[in-house]
Amino acid sequence: xxxxxxxxxxxxxxxxxxxxxxxxxxxxxxxxxxxxxxxxxxxxxxxxxxxxxxxxxxxxxxxxxxxxxxxxxxxxxxxxxxxxxxxxxxxxxxxxxxxxxxxxxxxxxxxxxxxxxxxxxxxxxxxxxxxxxxxxxxxxxxxxxxxxxxxxxxxxxxxxxxxxxxxxxxxxxxxxxxxxxxxxxxxxxxxxxxxxxxxxxxxxxxxxxxxxxxxxxxxxxxxxxxxxxxxxxxxxxxxxxxxxxxxxxxxxxxxxxxxxxxxxxxxxxxxxxxxxxxxxxxxxxxxxxxxxxxxxxxxxxxxxxxxxxxxxxxxxxxxxxxxxxxxxxxxxxxxxxxxxxxxxxxxxxxxxxxxxxxxxxxxxx
Ligand SMILES: [Zn+2]
Ligand SMILES: [Zn+2]
Numbered sequence: 001x002x003x004x005x006x007x008x009x010x011x012x013x014x015x016x017x018x019x020x021x022x023x024x025x026x027x028x029x030x031x032x033x034x035x036x037x038x039x040x041x042x043x044x045x046x047x048x049x050x051x052x053x054x055x056x057x058x059x060x061x062x063x064x065x066x067x068x069x070x071x072x073x074x075x076x077x078x079x080x081x082x083x084x085x086x087x088x089x090x091x092x093x094x095x096x097x098x099x100x101x102x103x104x105x106x107x108x109x110x111x112x113x114x115x116x117x118x119x120x121x122x123x124x125x126x127x128x129x130x131x132x133x134x135x136x137x138x139x140x141x142x143x144x145x146x147x148x149x150x151x152x153x154x155x156x157x158x159x160x161x162x163x164x165x166x167x168x169x170x171x172x173x174x175x176x177x178x179x180x181x182x183x184x185x186x187x188x189x190x191x192x193x194x195x196x197x198x199x200x201x202x203x204x205x206x207x208x209x210x211x212x213x214x215x216x217x218x219x220x221x222x223x224x225x226x227x228x229x230x231x232x233x234x235x236x237x238x239x240x241x242x243x244x245x246x247x248x249x250x251x252x253x254x255x256x257x258x259x260x261x262x263x264x265x266x267x268x269x270x271x272x273x274x275x276x277x278x279x280x281x282x283x284x285x286x287x288x289x290x291x292x293x294x295x296x297x298x299x300x301x302x303x304x305x306x307x308x309x310x311x312x313x314x315x316x317x318x319x320x321x322x323x324x325x326x327x328x329x330x331x332x333x334x335x336x337x338x339x340x341x342x343x344x345x346x347x348x349x350x351x352x353x354x355x356x357x358x359x360x361x362x363x364x365x
Contacts, residue, residue, distance in 0.1 A: 001022045002019050002020060002022060003020045003022055003135055003137040004018070004019055004135070004136045004364050005019075005059045005124070005132070005135035006134040006340065006343050007057050007058070008047060008056065008060055009057045010056065011048060012047065022139075023127065023129060026127075026139070026142065027073055027142060028073035028142040029073075030068055030069075031068075031069045031137055032066035032067065032068055032069060032137065032140055033067045033136065033137055033362070034066045034136065034137065034362045035065055035155040035156075035361070035362060036159050036359050036360065037063055037064040037065075037340070037359070037360045038063035038064070038133075038159035038160065038357060038358070039343070039347060039350050039357075039358040040063055041191070041192070041261060041283075041350070042285040042286070043062075043347070043350075044347065044351060045261075045285065046120070047060070050286045051120070052286075053121040054120060055121065055122070057123060057125065058132060059124045059132030060119045060120075060132050061119040061132040062120050062163055063159050063160075063162035064091075064118075064133030064159065065088065065089070065162075066089060066133075066138065066155075067086060068085050068086060070085065073142075075142070075146065077089070077146045078147050079148065081148055088148070088151060089147065089149060090158055090161055090162060090320060091140055091145065091147070091162075092144065092146075092166075092311075093117050093119065093120070093163060094110065094117045094310060094311075095116045095117075095144055095145075096109035096112035096114070096115050096143075097112050097114040100112055108312075109312045110312045111309065118133065118138065128141070134360065135340075136340070136364045145313035147320050149320070150324070156337065156361070157323060157331060158320065158323060158324075159357075159359050160195070160319075160323055161322075162316070164191040164357070165316070165319030166316040166319045167192060167311045167315070168192055168282065169311065169315040169318045169319045169322070170310070170312075170315045171196065171308045172196070172203065175255065175278070175280075177203075179200060179204050179205035179255070180204040180205075180206065181206050182254040183206060183208075183244070183248050183255075184200045184207070184209070184254065184256075184257065185253040186208070186210045187258050187268070187269055188212060188258065189212025189217035189221060189356075190259060190260075190283075190353075190356070191333060192282060193210065193212065193260075193283070194210075194356060196282070197210055197226050198326065199322070201224075207227050207247055208228075209227060209228040209243075210229050212230075212231065213233050213353070214353045214354065216354050216356075218231055228243065228247070237268060241268075241272060251275070252277060253273055253274060254277055255278045256269040256273055256277065256280070257282055258282060258284070261286070262283075263284070263289050264291070266281070266291055267291060270293070270294075270297065270305075273303055275301045275302060276301070277303055278303070279303060279305045279306065280306050280308055282308040334356075336355045337358075337360075337361060338361070339363045340361065340363065340364065341364075346358045
């Protein structure tokens with residue numbers, strides 16, 4: 001049995017179709033047929049060679065939903081259900097070691113220094129080779145956290161939970177239980193920023209303001225109920241601040257969420273916060289240019305600046321249930337579907353920022 005997979009052999013080059021022999025499964029490992037995978041904004045950086053975690057050659061793709069083809073032993077999902085052939089599943093892209101200080105003592109397994117990530121830090125030279133979702137098949141190892149999905153759930157939609165949804169949930173886990181009466185500014189209209197808009201609404205924010213440079217994405221934002229959409233190409237940085245001060249009685253936002261992955265947004269984000277505000281830096285996944293920060297502003301405004309790094313199984317779990325309960329809204333996120341073979345076209349569409357979410361259907365036969 002073989003798997004056709006899209007491989008990154010050289011940075012800055014298109015992915016290449018390769019055939020792999022499917023090896024013997026590891027103990028309690030699973031062979032999964034990918035149904036849909038998602039292109040994450042960070043895949044573009046990885047292909048450019050900007051993510052220091054990525055070895056070559058590699059099958060990228062850290063968001064996927066698939067069907068179990070074979071299990072070498074026994075494996076349960078996060079609801080304690082025994083998994084079977086034919087089950088529709090999603091999995092946590094990261095596998096923490098479960099043994100170290102961060103896993104055992106701090107209980108922040110997303111910080112585990114030994115965390116292995118499908119489609120990010122595992123070369124296809126490493127057994128069991130099929131370790132990314134841009135592939136006909138993926139092999140999930142024993143320690144992978146898996147969630148069995150309802151049979152009738154739309155796998156193209158559930159792809160959103162894998163990285164985008166889980167990371168956004170991680171950010172909101174740092175906030176108090178509800179956002180009633182609060183103003184939340186989200187910088188960046190990609191999937192992560194938009195998912196954050198939907199979560200902010202659900203948790204009860206009074207005002208949700210999205211700043212983005214893509215008019216297509218801003219149109220979707222209007223449909224998902226964002227209160228104020230700001231096109232940063234049309235409205236200057238001074239005017240943007242004025243709009244937010246006007247809404248907040250001159251105070252500034254309670255919470256700003258950075259979902260651009262770009263350090264240039266950070267100084268504006270800090271400036272938009274009220275005294276005592278919270279800044280969540282969610283979108284950064286690769287090393288960035290250093291920026292000058294006004295420490296006095298941070299101290300005198302009593303700001304909290306919180307980095308958010310990846311996610312863990314509990315975040316994925318919440319993201320899955322959140323998407324299942326809000327299918328109509330999240331179906332607006334899927335702006336482009338390509339076949340897996342056409343992934344390089346999908347990557348081009350992502351680069352232009354016209355798309356919100358690009359998903360890939362595995363239609364190898
Ligand atoms: Zn991602
Ligand atoms: Zn660990």
